[in-house]
Amino acid sequence: MAASLAEPGQRLLARVVDTxxxxxxxxxxxxELVPGHTADVMAPSAVAGxxxxxEAIQLALWGRTLGKRVAGIEVVAATPQEAPEAAPRGAGGAGGAGENAGLGNESAFPVSVPGFVPVAAPEPAKAPAPEEAEVVDASTRPDVLHCVLRAAVYSVPxxxxxxxxxxxxxxxxxxxNAGAMFEGVRRQAVHDRLAGTLVVKRPRPESSAF
Known part of the structure:
Protein backbone atom coordinates (compact mmCIF):
# COMPACT_ATOMS: atom_id res chain seq x y z
CA MET A 1 0.00 0.00 0.00
CA ALA A 2 1.54 3.30 -1.11
CA ALA A 3 1.17 6.49 0.90
CA SER A 4 2.49 10.05 0.77
CA LEU A 5 4.73 11.46 3.46
CA ALA A 6 3.04 13.43 6.23
CA GLU A 7 3.19 17.21 6.11
CA PRO A 8 5.13 19.05 8.87
CA GLY A 9 1.90 20.73 9.96
CA GLN A 10 0.24 17.36 10.50
CA ARG A 11 3.16 16.16 12.61
CA LEU A 12 3.07 19.34 14.69
CA LEU A 13 -0.65 18.89 15.31
CA ALA A 14 -0.08 15.30 16.41
CA ARG A 15 2.63 16.37 18.87
CA VAL A 16 0.49 19.11 20.34
CA VAL A 17 -2.41 16.72 20.94
CA ASP A 18 -0.18 14.01 22.44
CA THR A 19 1.56 16.53 24.70
CA GLU A 32 -1.15 17.29 43.92
CA LEU A 33 1.15 14.59 45.30
CA VAL A 34 4.42 16.51 45.58
CA PRO A 35 4.27 20.00 47.08
CA GLY A 36 6.56 22.95 46.46
CA HIS A 37 9.60 23.21 44.23
CA THR A 38 10.07 19.44 44.17
CA ALA A 39 7.05 19.13 41.89
CA ASP A 40 8.75 21.34 39.29
CA VAL A 41 11.77 19.02 39.32
CA MET A 42 9.82 15.76 39.21
CA ALA A 43 7.13 16.75 36.72
CA PRO A 44 9.36 16.68 33.58
CA SER A 45 10.70 13.23 34.46
CA ALA A 46 7.18 11.94 35.09
CA VAL A 47 5.97 13.37 31.78
CA ALA A 48 8.95 11.85 29.96
CA GLY A 49 8.31 8.38 31.40
CA GLU A 55 3.99 6.44 22.42
CA ALA A 56 5.93 3.17 22.35
CA ILE A 57 2.91 1.00 23.20
CA GLN A 58 0.58 2.66 20.71
CA LEU A 59 3.12 2.65 17.89
CA ALA A 60 3.87 -1.03 18.45
CA LEU A 61 0.17 -1.95 18.48
CA TRP A 62 -1.36 0.39 15.90
CA GLY A 63 1.43 2.46 14.35
CA ARG A 64 -0.09 5.73 15.58
CA THR A 65 -0.89 7.59 18.77
CA LEU A 66 -4.05 9.48 19.61
CA GLY A 67 -2.51 12.66 18.24
CA LYS A 68 -1.55 10.96 15.01
CA ARG A 69 -5.09 9.64 14.66
CA VAL A 70 -6.38 13.20 14.92
CA ALA A 71 -3.84 14.39 12.35
CA GLY A 72 -4.50 11.46 10.00
CA ILE A 73 -0.93 10.11 9.96
CA GLU A 74 0.91 6.97 11.06
CA VAL A 75 4.44 5.63 11.53
CA VAL A 76 5.84 2.95 9.20
CA ALA A 77 9.20 1.27 8.77
CA ALA A 78 11.47 3.03 6.29
CA THR A 79 12.63 1.03 3.29
CA PRO A 80 16.17 1.56 1.96
CA GLN A 81 16.44 4.20 -0.73
CA GLU A 82 17.45 2.86 -4.11
CA ALA A 83 20.03 4.83 -6.09
CA PRO A 84 18.93 5.60 -9.68
CA GLU A 85 20.73 3.57 -12.31
CA ALA A 86 22.85 5.60 -14.72
CA ALA A 87 22.20 4.84 -18.37
CA PRO A 88 25.40 3.61 -20.11
CA ARG A 89 26.69 5.90 -22.80
CA GLY A 90 26.69 4.58 -26.32
CA ALA A 91 24.83 1.39 -25.43
CA GLY A 92 22.15 1.65 -28.07
CA GLY A 93 20.77 4.91 -26.58
CA ALA A 94 20.00 8.10 -28.38
CA GLY A 95 23.21 9.75 -27.21
CA GLY A 96 25.39 6.88 -28.36
CA ALA A 97 23.63 6.69 -31.71
CA GLY A 98 24.08 10.40 -32.25
CA GLU A 99 27.80 10.23 -31.52
CA ASN A 100 28.36 7.25 -33.80
CA ALA A 101 26.32 8.85 -36.52
CA GLY A 102 28.31 12.06 -36.27
CA LEU A 103 31.66 10.26 -36.43
CA GLY A 104 30.64 7.91 -39.20
CA ASN A 105 29.19 10.59 -41.49
CA GLU A 106 31.98 12.07 -43.56
CA SER A 107 29.82 15.03 -44.68
CA ALA A 108 29.30 16.14 -41.09
CA PHE A 109 32.54 18.16 -41.05
CA PRO A 110 34.40 19.96 -43.84
CA VAL A 111 37.40 17.63 -44.04
CA SER A 112 38.67 19.44 -47.16
CA VAL A 113 39.91 22.41 -45.09
CA PRO A 114 43.52 21.82 -43.94
CA GLY A 115 44.09 22.07 -40.20
CA PHE A 116 40.38 22.03 -39.36
CA VAL A 117 39.63 20.14 -36.13
CA PRO A 118 35.93 19.44 -35.57
CA VAL A 119 34.72 20.13 -32.05
CA ALA A 120 31.48 18.62 -30.77
CA ALA A 121 29.03 21.11 -29.35
CA PRO A 122 28.55 20.74 -25.57
CA GLU A 123 25.21 19.40 -24.44
CA PRO A 124 23.00 21.99 -22.72
CA ALA A 125 22.97 21.64 -18.96
CA LYS A 126 19.72 20.32 -17.57
CA ALA A 127 18.12 22.16 -14.72
CA PRO A 128 17.96 20.01 -11.57
CA ALA A 129 14.50 18.68 -10.90
CA PRO A 130 12.88 20.06 -7.75
CA GLU A 131 12.90 17.75 -4.75
CA GLU A 132 9.54 16.20 -4.15
CA ALA A 133 8.29 14.15 -1.26
CA GLU A 134 8.34 10.56 -2.33
CA VAL A 135 5.55 8.02 -2.14
CA VAL A 136 6.54 5.14 0.13
CA ASP A 137 5.31 1.69 1.04
CA ALA A 138 3.06 2.04 4.10
CA SER A 139 2.41 -1.65 4.66
CA THR A 140 5.36 -2.37 7.00
CA ARG A 141 4.96 -1.47 10.66
CA PRO A 142 8.12 -0.96 12.79
CA ASP A 143 8.90 -3.64 15.36
CA VAL A 144 8.71 -3.14 19.12
CA LEU A 145 12.37 -2.25 19.62
CA HIS A 146 12.29 0.44 16.95
CA CYS A 147 9.07 1.85 18.44
CA VAL A 148 10.69 2.04 21.88
CA LEU A 149 13.83 3.65 20.42
CA ARG A 150 11.81 6.22 18.51
CA ALA A 151 9.76 7.14 21.56
CA ALA A 152 12.84 7.28 23.80
CA VAL A 153 14.80 9.62 21.54
CA TYR A 154 11.95 12.13 21.70
CA SER A 155 10.88 11.61 25.34
CA VAL A 156 14.20 11.42 27.22
CA PRO A 157 15.13 15.08 26.56
CA ASN A 177 15.05 17.58 15.50
CA ALA A 178 12.42 19.83 13.92
CA GLY A 179 14.85 21.17 11.33
CA ALA A 180 15.88 17.68 10.25
CA MET A 181 12.42 17.16 8.73
CA PHE A 182 13.24 19.75 6.08
CA GLU A 183 16.55 18.15 5.08
CA GLY A 184 16.09 15.60 2.30
CA VAL A 185 12.96 14.30 0.64
CA ARG A 186 11.89 11.76 3.29
CA ARG A 187 11.03 14.32 6.01
CA GLN A 188 12.73 12.30 8.74
CA ALA A 189 13.30 13.91 12.11
CA VAL A 190 16.22 12.73 14.23
CA HIS A 191 14.13 10.12 16.03
CA ASP A 192 12.92 8.84 12.63
CA ARG A 193 16.46 8.53 11.31
CA LEU A 194 17.71 6.67 14.39
CA ALA A 195 14.71 4.32 14.53
CA GLY A 196 14.45 3.80 10.77
CA THR A 197 10.87 5.06 10.47
CA LEU A 198 8.79 7.34 8.28
CA VAL A 199 5.60 9.25 9.03
CA VAL A 200 3.02 8.97 6.27
CA LYS A 201 -0.51 10.11 5.62
CA ARG A 202 -3.02 7.46 6.53
CA PRO A 203 -5.43 6.86 3.64
CA ARG A 204 -9.04 7.50 4.52
CA PRO A 205 -11.33 4.49 4.25
CA GLU A 206 -13.66 4.64 1.31
CA SER A 207 -17.31 5.00 2.19
CA SER A 208 -20.14 3.59 0.12
CA ALA A 209 -22.66 6.01 1.62
CA PHE A 210 -22.06 8.56 -1.14
Whole structure:
Protein backbone atom coordinates (compact mmCIF):
# COMPACT_ATOMS: atom_id res chain seq x y z
CA MET A 1 0.00 0.00 0.00
CA ALA A 2 1.54 3.30 -1.11
CA ALA A 3 1.17 6.49 0.90
CA SER A 4 2.49 10.05 0.77
CA LEU A 5 4.73 11.46 3.46
CA ALA A 6 3.04 13.43 6.23
CA GLU A 7 3.19 17.21 6.11
CA PRO A 8 5.13 19.05 8.87
CA GLY A 9 1.90 20.73 9.96
CA GLN A 10 0.24 17.36 10.50
CA ARG A 11 3.16 16.16 12.61
CA LEU A 12 3.07 19.34 14.69
CA LEU A 13 -0.65 18.89 15.31
CA ALA A 14 -0.08 15.30 16.41
CA ARG A 15 2.63 16.37 18.87
CA VAL A 16 0.49 19.11 20.34
CA VAL A 17 -2.41 16.72 20.94
CA ASP A 18 -0.18 14.01 22.44
CA THR A 19 1.56 16.53 24.70
CA UNK A 20 -1.76 17.82 26.00
CA UNK A 21 -3.17 14.30 26.49
CA UNK A 22 -0.14 13.13 28.47
CA UNK A 23 1.47 16.24 29.89
CA UNK A 24 -1.47 18.06 31.44
CA UNK A 25 -2.84 15.15 33.54
CA UNK A 26 0.63 14.06 34.67
CA UNK A 27 1.64 17.56 35.76
CA UNK A 28 -1.62 18.02 37.68
CA UNK A 29 -1.19 14.70 39.49
CA UNK A 30 2.45 15.43 40.38
CA UNK A 31 1.55 18.85 41.76
CA GLU A 32 -1.15 17.29 43.92
CA LEU A 33 1.15 14.59 45.30
CA VAL A 34 4.42 16.51 45.58
CA PRO A 35 4.27 20.00 47.08
CA GLY A 36 6.56 22.95 46.46
CA HIS A 37 9.60 23.21 44.23
CA THR A 38 10.07 19.44 44.17
CA ALA A 39 7.05 19.13 41.89
CA ASP A 40 8.75 21.34 39.29
CA VAL A 41 11.77 19.02 39.32
CA MET A 42 9.82 15.76 39.21
CA ALA A 43 7.13 16.75 36.72
CA PRO A 44 9.36 16.68 33.58
CA SER A 45 10.70 13.23 34.46
CA ALA A 46 7.18 11.94 35.09
CA VAL A 47 5.97 13.37 31.78
CA ALA A 48 8.95 11.85 29.96
CA GLY A 49 8.31 8.38 31.40
CA UNK A 50 4.59 8.48 30.66
CA UNK A 51 5.19 9.84 27.15
CA UNK A 52 7.67 7.04 26.46
CA UNK A 53 5.15 4.35 27.45
CA UNK A 54 2.26 6.17 25.79
CA GLU A 55 3.99 6.44 22.42
CA ALA A 56 5.93 3.17 22.35
CA ILE A 57 2.91 1.00 23.20
CA GLN A 58 0.58 2.66 20.71
CA LEU A 59 3.12 2.65 17.89
CA ALA A 60 3.87 -1.03 18.45
CA LEU A 61 0.17 -1.95 18.48
CA TRP A 62 -1.36 0.39 15.90
CA GLY A 63 1.43 2.46 14.35
CA ARG A 64 -0.09 5.73 15.58
CA THR A 65 -0.89 7.59 18.77
CA LEU A 66 -4.05 9.48 19.61
CA GLY A 67 -2.51 12.66 18.24
CA LYS A 68 -1.55 10.96 15.01
CA ARG A 69 -5.09 9.64 14.66
CA VAL A 70 -6.38 13.20 14.92
CA ALA A 71 -3.84 14.39 12.35
CA GLY A 72 -4.50 11.46 10.00
CA ILE A 73 -0.93 10.11 9.96
CA GLU A 74 0.91 6.97 11.06
CA VAL A 75 4.44 5.63 11.53
CA VAL A 76 5.84 2.95 9.20
CA ALA A 77 9.20 1.27 8.77
CA ALA A 78 11.47 3.03 6.29
CA THR A 79 12.63 1.03 3.29
CA PRO A 80 16.17 1.56 1.96
CA GLN A 81 16.44 4.20 -0.73
CA GLU A 82 17.45 2.86 -4.11
CA ALA A 83 20.03 4.83 -6.09
CA PRO A 84 18.93 5.60 -9.68
CA GLU A 85 20.73 3.57 -12.31
CA ALA A 86 22.85 5.60 -14.72
CA ALA A 87 22.20 4.84 -18.37
CA PRO A 88 25.40 3.61 -20.11
CA ARG A 89 26.69 5.90 -22.80
CA GLY A 90 26.69 4.58 -26.32
CA ALA A 91 24.83 1.39 -25.43
CA GLY A 92 22.15 1.65 -28.07
CA GLY A 93 20.77 4.91 -26.58
CA ALA A 94 20.00 8.10 -28.38
CA GLY A 95 23.21 9.75 -27.21
CA GLY A 96 25.39 6.88 -28.36
CA ALA A 97 23.63 6.69 -31.71
CA GLY A 98 24.08 10.40 -32.25
CA GLU A 99 27.80 10.23 -31.52
CA ASN A 100 28.36 7.25 -33.80
CA ALA A 101 26.32 8.85 -36.52
CA GLY A 102 28.31 12.06 -36.27
CA LEU A 103 31.66 10.26 -36.43
CA GLY A 104 30.64 7.91 -39.20
CA ASN A 105 29.19 10.59 -41.49
CA GLU A 106 31.98 12.07 -43.56
CA SER A 107 29.82 15.03 -44.68
CA ALA A 108 29.30 16.14 -41.09
CA PHE A 109 32.54 18.16 -41.05
CA PRO A 110 34.40 19.96 -43.84
CA VAL A 111 37.40 17.63 -44.04
CA SER A 112 38.67 19.44 -47.16
CA VAL A 113 39.91 22.41 -45.09
CA PRO A 114 43.52 21.82 -43.94
CA GLY A 115 44.09 22.07 -40.20
CA PHE A 116 40.38 22.03 -39.36
CA VAL A 117 39.63 20.14 -36.13
CA PRO A 118 35.93 19.44 -35.57
CA VAL A 119 34.72 20.13 -32.05
CA ALA A 120 31.48 18.62 -30.77
CA ALA A 121 29.03 21.11 -29.35
CA PRO A 122 28.55 20.74 -25.57
CA GLU A 123 25.21 19.40 -24.44
CA PRO A 124 23.00 21.99 -22.72
CA ALA A 125 22.97 21.64 -18.96
CA LYS A 126 19.72 20.32 -17.57
CA ALA A 127 18.12 22.16 -14.72
CA PRO A 128 17.96 20.01 -11.57
CA ALA A 129 14.50 18.68 -10.90
CA PRO A 130 12.88 20.06 -7.75
CA GLU A 131 12.90 17.75 -4.75
CA GLU A 132 9.54 16.20 -4.15
CA ALA A 133 8.29 14.15 -1.26
CA GLU A 134 8.34 10.56 -2.33
CA VAL A 135 5.55 8.02 -2.14
CA VAL A 136 6.54 5.14 0.13
CA ASP A 137 5.31 1.69 1.04
CA ALA A 138 3.06 2.04 4.10
CA SER A 139 2.41 -1.65 4.66
CA THR A 140 5.36 -2.37 7.00
CA ARG A 141 4.96 -1.47 10.66
CA PRO A 142 8.12 -0.96 12.79
CA ASP A 143 8.90 -3.64 15.36
CA VAL A 144 8.71 -3.14 19.12
CA LEU A 145 12.37 -2.25 19.62
CA HIS A 146 12.29 0.44 16.95
CA CYS A 147 9.07 1.85 18.44
CA VAL A 148 10.69 2.04 21.88
CA LEU A 149 13.83 3.65 20.42
CA ARG A 150 11.81 6.22 18.51
CA ALA A 151 9.76 7.14 21.56
CA ALA A 152 12.84 7.28 23.80
CA VAL A 153 14.80 9.62 21.54
CA TYR A 154 11.95 12.13 21.70
CA SER A 155 10.88 11.61 25.34
CA VAL A 156 14.20 11.42 27.22
CA PRO A 157 15.13 15.08 26.56
CA UNK A 158 11.89 16.10 28.31
CA UNK A 159 13.15 14.56 31.55
CA UNK A 160 16.45 16.43 31.25
CA UNK A 161 14.88 19.90 31.37
CA UNK A 162 15.42 20.53 35.14
CA UNK A 163 19.17 19.87 34.80
CA UNK A 164 20.84 23.18 33.80
CA UNK A 165 23.34 22.07 31.13
CA UNK A 166 21.44 19.04 29.90
CA UNK A 167 18.24 21.06 29.75
CA UNK A 168 19.91 23.52 27.40
CA UNK A 169 21.19 20.68 25.23
CA UNK A 170 17.69 19.20 25.17
CA UNK A 171 16.27 22.49 23.89
CA UNK A 172 18.91 22.60 21.15
CA UNK A 173 18.08 19.00 20.26
CA UNK A 174 14.41 19.82 19.73
CA UNK A 175 15.33 22.64 17.34
CA UNK A 176 17.65 20.33 15.41
CA ASN A 177 15.05 17.58 15.50
CA ALA A 178 12.42 19.83 13.92
CA GLY A 179 14.85 21.17 11.33
CA ALA A 180 15.88 17.68 10.25
CA MET A 181 12.42 17.16 8.73
CA PHE A 182 13.24 19.75 6.08
CA GLU A 183 16.55 18.15 5.08
CA GLY A 184 16.09 15.60 2.30
CA VAL A 185 12.96 14.30 0.64
CA ARG A 186 11.89 11.76 3.29
CA ARG A 187 11.03 14.32 6.01
CA GLN A 188 12.73 12.30 8.74
CA ALA A 189 13.30 13.91 12.11
CA VAL A 190 16.22 12.73 14.23
CA HIS A 191 14.13 10.12 16.03
CA ASP A 192 12.92 8.84 12.63
CA ARG A 193 16.46 8.53 11.31
CA LEU A 194 17.71 6.67 14.39
CA ALA A 195 14.71 4.32 14.53
CA GLY A 196 14.45 3.80 10.77
CA THR A 197 10.87 5.06 10.47
CA LEU A 198 8.79 7.34 8.28
CA VAL A 199 5.60 9.25 9.03
CA VAL A 200 3.02 8.97 6.27
CA LYS A 201 -0.51 10.11 5.62
CA ARG A 202 -3.02 7.46 6.53
CA PRO A 203 -5.43 6.86 3.64
CA ARG A 204 -9.04 7.50 4.52
CA PRO A 205 -11.33 4.49 4.25
CA GLU A 206 -13.66 4.64 1.31
CA SER A 207 -17.31 5.00 2.19
CA SER A 208 -20.14 3.59 0.12
CA ALA A 209 -22.66 6.01 1.62
CA PHE A 210 -22.06 8.56 -1.14
Missing amino acids: LVVGVPVVLVVR CMLLY IGLRPIPVLGLLASIFWVV
